[in-house]
Amino acid sequence: MLVHLTRVQRIVLATAIVLSGIAGVAQATGTSEVLRFVLSGLALGALAALVGAAIEQVGERLGPGATGLLQSGLGNLPELFVGIFALRKGLTGVVQAALVGSVLSNTLLVLGLAFLAGGLRHGAQRFPPEAPRMIATLLILAVGALLIPTLAVRLRTPASSHANALSNVCAIVLLAVYVASVPFWLRGGPQAPVVTEAATRPPKPPEERTDGPEPWPLKLAISLLAVGSLLSALVSDWFVAALEPATKSLGISQTFTGLVIVAIASNAVENAVGIRFALKARPDYAISAILNSPLQIALLLTPVLILLSRVVGPQQLTLVFPPLLVAALAVAAILVVVVIYDGEYTWLEGVALIAVYGIIATAFWWG
Numbered sequence: 001m002l003v004h005l006t007r008v009q010r011i012v013l014a015t016a017i018v019l020s021g022i023a024g025v026a027q028a029t030g031t032s033e034v035l036r037f038v039l040s041g042l043a044l045g046a047l048a049a050l051v052g053a054a055i056e057q058v059g060e061r062l063g064p065g066a067t068g069l070l071q072s073g074l075g076n077l078p079e080l081f082v083g084i085f086a087l088r089k090g091l092t093g094v095v096q097a098a099l100v101g102s103v104l105s106n107t108l109l110v111l112g113l114a115f116l117a118g119g120l121r122h123g124a125q126r127f128p129p130e131a132p133r134m135i136a137t138l139l140i141l142a143v144g145a146l147l148i149p150t151l152a153v154r155l156r157t158p159a160s161s162h163a164n165a166l167s168n169v170c171a172i173v174l175l176a177v178y179v180a181s182v183p184f185w186l187r188g189g190p191q192a193p194v195v196t197e198a199a200t201r202p203p204k205p206p207e208e209r210t211d212g213p214e215p216w217p218l219k220l221a222i223s224l225l226a227v228g229s230l231l232s233a234l235v236s237d238w239f240v241a242a243l244e245p246a247t248k249s250l251g252i253s254q255t256f257t258g259l260v261i262v263a264i265a266s267n268a269v270e271n272a273v274g275i276r277f278a279l280k281a282r283p284d285y286a287i288s289a290i291l292n293s294p295l296q297i298a299l300l301l302t303p304v305l306i307l308l309s310r311v312v313g314p315q316q317l318t319l320v321f322p323p324l325l326v327a328a329l330a331v332a333a334i335l336v337v338v339v340i341y342d343g344e345y346t347w348l349e350g351v352a353l354i355a356v357y358g359i360i361a362t363a364f365w366w367g
Contacts, residue, residue, distance in 0.1 A: 012046065012049050012050055013224070015046045016043065016047045016049070016050045016228065017231075019039065019042050020043045020231045020234070020235055023040045023238055024238070026039050027241070027242075033245035034242075034246045034249050034250060036238060036241075036246070037239065037242040037243060037247075040235050040238045040239035041239060041261065041265040042265075043231075044082070044232070044235055044239060044265045045265050047078055047231055048232075048265075050227075050228040051225060051228040051229065051232065053224075054216075054222075054224040054225035054228055055225060057215060057221035058218070058221045058222060076296065076300075076301050077229055077232050078236060078265075079098065079297075079301065080301060081236035081237075082236045082239060082240060083098065083099070083301070083305045084236075084312055085236050085237050085241075086240050087305065087308065087309045090313060090315060091254065092309070092315060092316075092317050092318075093254055093255060093258070094243065094254050094255075095258065096258070096317070096325065097254070097256075097257070097259040097262075097325065098258035098259070099301070099305070100259060100328065100329055101258055101260055101263030102263045102293070102294060102301075103143070103297055103298065103329060104259070104263070104328060104329070104332050104357060104360060105260075105263045105264055106291065106293045106297075107139070107294050107335070107336050107353075108332055108353045108354070108356055108357035108360070109354060109357040110290050111274075111287070111290050111291070111350075111353055112349075112350040112351070112352070112354035112357065113275055113350065114275045114278035114283075114287070114290060115278070115345045116350030116354065117275055117278050117279050117350075118278030118279060118281065118283055118286065118347075118350075119345065119350055120347045121279055121281075123346075124346045125278075125283040125346075126343055126344045127284040127344070127345075128284050129341065129342075129343035131284065132284065132291065133340060133341060135287075135288060135291045135292060135295055136291065136336050136337050136340045136341070138181070138295055139291060139333060139336060140333040140334070140337055141177075142177070142299050143298060143330065143332075143333040144333075145170055145173065146174075146302065146321075146329065147321075148319075149166045149170060149318060149319035150319065150320050150321045150323075150326050152166060153320045154323065163319075164316050164318055167316070167317075167319040167320070168306065170303075170319055171302070171303035171319075172307075174298065174300075174302070174303045175299070175300070175303045178296075178300050178303075239265075243262075253364065253366060253367035254367075255322075256361070256364045256366075256367070259325075259361065259364050260361050260364070274286045274287070274290035283345065291336065291340075302319075305317055328360045335353065335356065339353070
């Protein structure tokens, strides 16, 4: 069945399996924590690419809107597993930083790289703003909801003594918003929020359809999705087990680790499709593909982890973030709205977004 995979897809599959195997051997033999941490992080990135490709192939049978929902729901599996295992070890600070870092890395770093790459190759790019505006609006509303518990505690309101309950209510409300958005995106919305190269590729004439790669058989797609998900769970456990001792050995704060390293390992490969769209002068698809990930992290992944923390961890995960994380989230959400709403981007805007991300990441280097 592997004959249906392209050369690149076979390389991704082989890389994911080999790196997972090496990480497993390193874990079993008790090698240095730093090496285990690095190997597990690389394996997570490769597995994210494998899971994303399998989800795309399964979703092709369901249509673009359903593909987007499936990809956004299952595409964050590696990060979900990392969050669960970190919660089991009581590393709530790492989980909070990783969730915020995922939003920041997509809205600032990945979007900035897409603007830079597309702008340098094609000049100023205009795009239909309807779908990106909808995603940006939902994102800023979701970020606002995430910040309310922090403000309630920091401002010493009467709700400050009920941070757990307030976080649970916010999580349930955000999940309700996500559920309410499902029919909207299934009907296409202004444009499906997640787009993949296979879903958006123009249909070929019948005489040309044999030239491109054939779709995977459904059995192969589901099998690789299951294998990728299982390996993601195993590697996430090893990654979290090595995280704390490795950061101590390297002198890196846990906040920086969650904000930058965990976030990039879990998301950068998955969002490379957005940069590819920008290079192909498809800015509308690039922006939708990139911004959908932080939106789903805010509406789906974060609430799920908050509710799961009630049963899997020694302490509950809350939405009470350190003030600097709150400020970083607010800055990222505002910048997304500013650069999206005019329906045009340039390479210089990409440079500015990347620079802001670098400054924020540096601010957390010391904790």
